[in-house]
Amino acid sequence: xxxxxxKKLDLLITGVGGQGAILASDIIGKAAVxxxxxxxxxxxxxxxxxxxxxVNHIRVGNDYGSMIPKxxxxxxxxxxxxxxxxxxxxxxxxxxxxxxxxxxxxxxVTSGLTxxxxxxxxxxxxxxxxxxKAFNADDVAFExxxxxxxxxxxxxxxxxxxxxxxxxxxxxxxALVPQKTIEVNLRxxxxxxxxxxxx
Amino acid sequence: xTMREYMLGNVAIARGLLEGGVQVLAGYPxxxxxxxxxxxxxxxxxxxxxxxxxxxKVAMEVVVGAAWAGVRSVVxxxxxxxxxxxxxxxxxxxxGTKGGLIAIVADDPSCHSSQNEQDTRRYAQFxxxxxxxxxxxxxxxxxxxxxxxxxxxxxxPVIFRPTTRISHGKSDIELGEIPVEKPAPNFEKLLDxxxxxxxxxxPRHTHLLSIQQPIEDALAESPxxxxxxxxxxxxxxxGAGIASVYAKEALVELGLEVSFLKIxxxxxxxxxxxxxxxxxxxxxxxxxxxxxxxxQVKMIAQEAGLExxxxxxxxxxxxxxxxxxxxxxxxxxxxxxxxxxEPEPSGTSLELAPRPPALCAGCSHRATFYSMKKVxxxxxxxxxxxxxxxxxxxxxxxxxxxxxxxxxxxxxxLYHAGEKRPIxxxxxxxxxxxxxxxxxxxxxxxxxxxTVTILDNRITAMTGHQPNPGVGYTATGEPTVQVSLAExxxxxxxxxxxxxxxxxxxxxxxxxxxxKEFEGPAVVISRQPCVISGKRAGIRRVPYVVEPEKCEGCKxxxxxxxxxxxxxxENKCAAITTLCSGCGVCAQICKFEAIQEVKx
Numbered sequence: 114x115x116x117x118x119x120k121k122l123d124l125l126i127t128g129v130g131g132q133g134a135i136l137a138s139d140i141i142g143k144a145a146v147x148x149x150x151x152x153x154x155x156x157x158x159x160x161x162x163x164x165x166x167x168v169n170h171i172r173v174g175n176d177y178g179s180m181i182p183k184x185x186x187x188x189x190x191x192x193x194x195x196x197x198x199x200x201x202x203x204x205x206x207x208x209x210x211x212x213x214x215x216x217x218x219x220x221x222v223t224s225g226l227t228x229x230x231x232x233x234x235x236x237x238x239x240x241x242x243x244x245x246k247a248f249n250a251d252d253v254a255f256e257x258x259x260x261x262x263x264x265x266x267x268x269x270x271x272x273x274x275x276x277x278x279x280x281x282x283x284x285x286x287x288a289l290v291p292q293k294t295i296e297v298n299l300r301x302x303x304x305x306x307x308x309x310x311x312x
Numbered sequence: 313x314t315m316r317e318y319m320l321g322n323v324a325i326a327r328g329l330l331e332g333g334v335q336v337l338a339g340y341p342x343x344x345x346x347x348x349x350x351x352x353x354x355x356x357x358x359x360x361x362x363x364x365x366x367x368x369k370v371a372m373e374v375v376v377g378a379a380w381a382g383v384r385s386v387v388x389x390x391x392x393x394x395x396x397x398x399x400x401x402x403x404x405x406x407x408g409t410k411g412g413l414i415a416i417v418a419d420d421p422s423c424h425s426s427q428n429e430q431d432t433r434r435y436a437q438f439x440x441x442x443x444x445x446x447x448x449x450x451x452x453x454x455x456x457x458x459x460x461x462x463x464x465x466x467x468x469p470v471i472f473r474p475t476t477r478i479s480h481g482k483s484d485i486e487l488g489e490i491p492v493e494k495p496a497p498n499f500e501k502l503l504d505x506x507x508x509x510x511x512x513x514x515p516r517h518t519h520l521l522s523i524q525q526p527i528e529d530a531l532a533e534s535p536x537x538x539x540x541x542x543x544x545x546x547x548x549x550x551g552a553g554i555a556s557v558y559a560k561e562a563l564v565e566l567g568l569e570v571s572f573l574k575i576x577x578x579x580x581x582x583x584x585x586x587x588x589x590x591x592x593x594x595x596x597x598x599x600x601x602x603x604x605x606x607x608q609v610k611m612i613a614q615e616a617g618l619e620x621x622x623x624x625x626x627x628x629x630x631x632x633x634x635x636x637x638x639x640x641x642x643x644x645x646x647x648x649x650x651x652x653x654e655p656e657p658s659g660t661s662l663e664l665a666p667r668p669p670a671l672c673a674g675c676s677h678r679a680t681f682y683s684m685k686k687v688x689x690x691x692x693x694x695x696x697x698x699x700x701x702x703x704x705x706x707x708x709x710x711x712x713x714x715x716x717x718x719x720x721x722x723x724x725x726l727y728h729a730g731e732k733r734p735i736x737x738x739x740x741x742x743x744x745x746x747x748x749x750x751x752x753x754x755x756x757x758x759x760x761x762x763t764v765t766i767l768d769n770r771i772t773a774m775t776g777h778q779p780n781p782g783v784g785y786t787a788t789g790e791p792t793v794q795v796s797l798a799e800x801x802x803x804x805x806x807x808x809x810x811x812x813x814x815x816x817x818x819x820x821x822x823x824x825x826x827x828k829e830f831e832g833p834a835v836v837i838s839r840q841p842c843v844i845s846g847k848r849a850g851i852r853r854v855p856y857v858v859e860p861e862k863c864e865g866c867k868x869x870x871x872x873x874x875x876x877x878x879x880x881x882e883n884k885c886a887a888i889t890t891l892c893s894g895c896g897v898c899a900q901i902c903k904f905e906a907i908q909e910v911k912x
Contacts, residue, residue: 129667138482142318146484152318153448154482157424163703164875165669177561178448178554179481182638198662219667220706223878224870227665238662 120150120276121174123181127200128192129217130157130165133264136289137190138169140268141275144285145173148277155179168200173276190271192264193217194235210243211270211309213250213263246270248308254301259294262301269305279306315487321449321479322347325416328456333491334386336378337362338371340746341775342390343425344479345418349388350776353787359494364778364787367746368393372400372415379413380506381497384460388416391432392715396747398435401469405439406516407505408467412460419475421600421635427698427715429633431601432473436578440520442527443471443578444536445553449483451576455536462530466523475600477554477635528579536576539584541591545571548592550609552599555636559598562641580608589618596648597624600636623648671703673876674893676840677767679814681707682872682897684736684765687824692734695722697748699740700774701767706873709738717747724751724760734828736763741797742772742780749800755833756805763827764835766797769842777845801835808834815840817900843893853894854909858886862906869898869907
């Protein structure tokens with residue numbers, strides 16, 4: 114594998130509209146540019162955003178299109194457990210899944226039209242074919258100082274797999290989160306990173 | 313040193329327009345095109361005019377005026393917007409331009425946020441104008457200064473057609489220079505061009521046809537169309553726009569040697585296609601949506617008497633609907649070489665709950681629909697329109713959605729067909745200003761006995777909160793007149809106009825009852841700012857909480873469908889989450905007074 118190959122990484126970020134998947138992918142995208150790597154990303158905007166299921170494709174070291182082919186993703190970062198399962202056909206066999214175990218219950222489930230699977234069943238299912246790193250990122254964000262920093266916790270968690278240095282990623286966090294929340298977010302990043310390093 | 317920035321495709325397009333020296337921009341919001349004008353309107357050092365127009369036709373005509381004054385102008389819209397703007401556009405192709413004019417029309421293969429997936433390249437073909445079809449956000453940015461020059465060189469409008477994956481893709485972008493000098497406007501009174509009387513239109517049509525070949529020749533030499541011939545390759549691949557990048561990635565991955573023609577500008581480069589056809593036995597055409605390149609390739613092969621098989625959409629190798637990707641290209645290759653397709657692994661799967669997009673917690677549309685349904689009942693007919701509120705399909709109050717402004721006219725048609733059931737339609741404020749006004753005028757004059765509900769959330773919400781004529785400020789945030797929907801409806805002859813606050817259920821239901829009783833078209837304007845833009849503007853309400861000892865577990869509040877309301881099956885009790893925006897509607901629905909404001 115040459116150096117260019119090593120810098121190539123296809124990452125999916127899945128979740129629910131409003132969880133901050135776009136900011137998470139922006140942090141990585143901006144950092145990739147600083148690191149001098151080509152980067153492509155595809156996002157969910159518009160109608161599908163309103164509380165619906167969202168998927169972002171992020172391709173570091175890639176100069177073709179922004180869409181990850183089937184079974185092409187190296188990594189899946191799921192901001193919500195059920196949304197980890199929905200896009201599995203894009204992840205390569207044996208790929209890594211980092212999943213936030215805090216569910217968001219869709220309205221159709223609340224009103225009794227359909228069921229939400231047990232989170233433990235989801236994790237068992239994922240573990241059959243993939244390497245799974247699971248923790249409650251909402252709780253970690255709360256500990257870091259704000260539940261809304263969950264997306265940055267997850268960026269921290271995925272950071273050890275990225276071909277981009279931690280310093281550059283942290284600069285990118287600083288540049289993209291609201292000024293007042295920089296400290297909380299840097300803490301959130303570190304705590305997320307630690308969660309995966311420990312596991 | 314070159315500057316590189318991480319950008320959204322539409323931001324890169326906005327940058328390309330700046331680098332091309334744009335002077336006038338107009339458009340109507342529509343996914344995936346909206347962020348182009350949003351970006352340019354938000355810039356502080358503007359030396360151009362930028363506006364959100366009331367609809368695409370109007371926007372098109374505004375930029376026509378600018379281009380006839382000799383300045384560089386751009387109109388933006390989504391694909392279906394060009395249907396609205398087609399009237400001026402088709403004839404503009406005859407009249408032509410002075411200043412460069414680019415119509416940016418964003419296509420949405422797979423209907424991510426649209427009612428159809430029409431292909432704008434067909435319009436370009438239809439109107440006989442050049443079309444640019446970028447394959448990456450970087451190319452999109454780089455094409456735009458070229459497109460301005462091209463438009464000026466041939467004095468024709470050009471279409472620039474990004475797709476969702478260009479507009480809403482992100483990429484590292486290498487920036488260029490922004491020019492400082494721009495021409496001053498000078499409208500020349502060229503009546504034989506600007507007055508499309510039959511005697512002028514006929515020669516202009518002839519002229520337009522006469523420049524087709526020079527246009528094609530110039531584009532064949534452009535950087536956007538390029539041919540790579542591999543001496544020993546028997547297979548040729550033609551990739552158009554973004555599909556060319558998908559094909560290229562798959563070919564590089566597989567290490568497959570083929571001759572490759574990339575098409576990024578139309579009319580298609582006949583010269584390059586012929587050269588490719590002469591060198592291969594088969595050509596595979598990979599393009600999104602319509603088989604436009606494919607049809608041309610077949611015609612060219614036939615005219616030249618070449619026996620080359622052309623594989624594409626018309627013979628089932630490439631799907632005609634939906635967006636393409638690398639995997640789709642690999643599928644096509646398997647079919648081409650008759651390879652076995654791997655059976656999908658049948659392993660256990662997990663039953664997932666669907667998660668469709670939903671109206672926000674506290675969205676006033678949900679409240680309006682709740683009252684509407686209460687008063688009009690299950691039997692009534694509910695035509696609706698295009699906006700966030702189309703998601704009201706989950707409330708049972710959206711039963712038709714066709715195109716912008718159609719709710720009122722479809723409702724009228726239902727009534728005139730002799731439907732005896734009550735008809736209550738809904739339309740957003742921006743959609744009403746866009747084209748619903750005409751439909752209401754028509755309903756009033758032709759005496760349709762319907763109720764028209766204007767869901768006035770004081771913004772164009774779905775596309776990212778752009779202003780409309782009702783809000784009192786322009787695209788750049790400058791104060792302007794605030795058009796009153798109620799006065800407008802009255803001026804058009806509406807005799808029943810009632811303005812209500814949808815958060816007050818009783819008041820809203822009284823208005824709907826009166827509207828239902830009224831003989832003739834009745835207008836109910838349901839006014840409450842969008843919760844997202846309201847929050848940004850500083851509206852704060854006290855959130856609500858369920859008092860568990862009072863909750864009877866009847867689920868009436870849960871059935872309202874607000875994402876902030878959950879139900880705990882263990883203690884048979886509803887609960888309100890932190891998503892609550894404090895609209896208070898659920899508290900009015902609860903019969904047991906179990907929902908109360910949070911006490912501070």
